Amino acid sequence: GIQVEQSPPDLILQEGANSTLRCNFSDSVNNLQWFHQNPWGQLINLFYIPSGTKQNGRLSATTVATERYSLLYISSSQTTDSGVYFCAAARSGNTPLVFGKGTRLSVIA
Amino acid sequence: NAGVTQTPKFQVLKTGQSMTLQCAQDMNHEYMSWYRQDPGMGLRLIHYSVGAGITDQGEVPNGYNVSRSTTEDFPLRLLSAAPSQTSVYFCASSYERHVNTGELFFGEGSRLTVL
Numbered sequence: 001g002i003q004v005e006q007s008p009p010d011l012i013l014q015e016g017a018n019s020t021l022r023c024n025f026s027d028s029v030n031n032l033q034w035f036h037q038n039p040w041g042q043l044i045n046l047f048y049i050p051s052g053t054k055q056n057g058r059l060s061a062t063t064v065a066t067e068r069y070s071l072l073y074i075s076s077s078q079t080t081d082s083g084v085y086f087c088a089a090a091r092s093g094n095t096p097l098v099f100g101k102g103t104r105l106s107v108i109a
Numbered sequence: 110n111a112g113v114t115q116t117p118k119f120q121v122l123k124t125g126q127s128m129t130l131q132c133a134q135d136m137n138h139e140y141m142s143w144y145r146q147d148p149g150m151g152l153r154l155i156h157y158s159v160g161a162g163i164t165d166q167g168e169v170p171n172g173y174n175v176s177r178s179t180t181e182d183f184p185l186r187l188l189s190a191a192p193s194q195t196s197v198y199f200c201a202s203s204y205e206r207h208v209n210t211g212e213l214f215f216g217e218g219s220r221l222t223v224l
Contacts, residue, residue, distance in 0.1 A: 033213060043199060043215040086151065088213070096142065096167060097213060099151040 002027045002091050006100035013077050013107050021072040021103045023087030031090040031097060032063050034072050038083045046072070046085075077107045111135055115200050115216035122190040122223045130185040130219050132200035140203040140211060141183040145169065145196040146218075152199065158183055190223045197221075 003026035013019055025032070034046040047054050047061040049070065054061055058077075063070040074081055084104050088097040116131045134141065142157035144167075154167030158177040172194060174186040183202075187194060198219045205211025 031211070035213075035215075041197065041218050043201075043218075045212055045214060048212040088152075096154050096157055099144075099153075101149065101151040 001095065002029070002089055002098050004087055004089050004098050004100040006085075006087050006103050008103060009101070010104045011106070013105065015077060015079060015107055015109050017077050017107075018073070018075045019077060019105070021074070021085050021087075021105075023070040023072070023089070023100060025068050025070075025087075025089040027068070027091050029065060029068075029089045030092045031088075032065075032070050033088045033097065034061055034070070035086040035088065036081075036083055037086065037102070043086075074105075077105075079107050079109055081105060082107050113200055113202050113214055113216035115198075115219050118217065118219055120219065120221050122187075122221065124190060124192060124223060126190050128187050128190065130187075130198055130200075130221070132183045132185065132216060133181050134183075134200075134202045134214075135181065136202065136204065136214070137180060138202035138204050138214075139180070140205060141177065142167070142201050142213075143173070143175065143183070143185045144199045144201060146199060147196050155185065155198075187221075190221075192223045195221060195223045 005024045032050045051065045058075045060073045084102040086102045088099045090097045113134045143155040144152040156175040158164045200216040203211035
């Protein structure tokens with residue numbers, strides 16, 4: 001099946017800093033999503049982005065499907081951005097989403 | 110509109126006991142699924158369903174049973190609990206019937222401990 005790898009595994013930022021999280025996938029995809037798991041364990045859908053670029057406030061994401069990677073940008077980070085960011089991808093056909101192991105982000109004041 | 114609702118949020122079982130984790134969604138979503146989350150492992154798919162009466166296995170189905178008698182409900186049954194099933198379980202749903210094309214929305218999770 002498809003392999004999904006995220007980097008870096010851990011990231012510590014000062015409040016106000018910018019960051020880029022990366023997701024590499026091993027096959028062409030029909031579906032690529034980014035999720036944020038907050039410190040209370042809740043999983044929130046950030047972006048549905050199998051290709052192209054999207055922005056939502058301080059967060060934006062870009063997927064370059066031909067080169068098999070996606071990037072999540074966080075600008076002017078806040079302590080509430082802390083948590084684990086997951087990338088999930090699915091190939092064409094009737095195959096479910098496969099999750100990467102996540103990037104754990106800690107934003108300190 | 111409550112979204113995806115999971116019950117119970119916490120449960121402690123003894124080895125060999127059985128139980129059912131409940132999942133309900135009120136968004137008329139076709140696709141529903143169960144994941145388990147273990148430290149350092151990300152989320153792994155247990156079972157999924159693309160509509161009432163249709164279920165299929167995911168990556169880690171052993172020890173679990175599911176059924177989908179209605180669009181709204183997708184319960185996960187542990188037949189004989191084992192310590193290896195200690196985990197956090199998430200139910201997720203999507204409007205799209207095809208598993209790989211829709212946005213996925215998660216419940217708040219159920220933390221299960223098997224002693």
